[in-house]
Amino acid sequence: MVQRRNISYATQTADGTKAWDTFMSLVATTRKLGISFFEYIRDRISQAGKIPSLATIIMEKSLLNPLAWSWESG
Numbered sequence: 001m002v003q004r005r006n007i008s009y010a011t012q013t014a015d016g017t018k019a020w021d022t023f024m025s026l027v028a029t030t031r032k033l034g035i036s037f038f039e040y041i042r043d044r045i046s047q048a049g050k051i052p053s054l055a056t057i058i059m060e061k062s063l064l065n066p067l068a069w070s071w072e073s074g
Contacts (some may be wrong), residue, residue, distance in 0.1 A: 026054075033057050 011017045030037040035051065043051040052060075 029054055033061070 011020055026040070027037050030040050033054065035057070040051055040054075043049070
């Protein structure tokens, strides 16, 4: 991605930069969650609703790995 950005001399507009950053964030997040980025985007565009929102998936995964006792106030 960095090489492509360097070759194309970055984005042409501020909106293009925001869109690029948004999509790169989605790519990184879906990769970390083990979800196919393309399947996620396809699900959102088609409004199929087969894949839950990223917020829901993150919340579910966080419940499986609660913070250690050292993070609890007490």
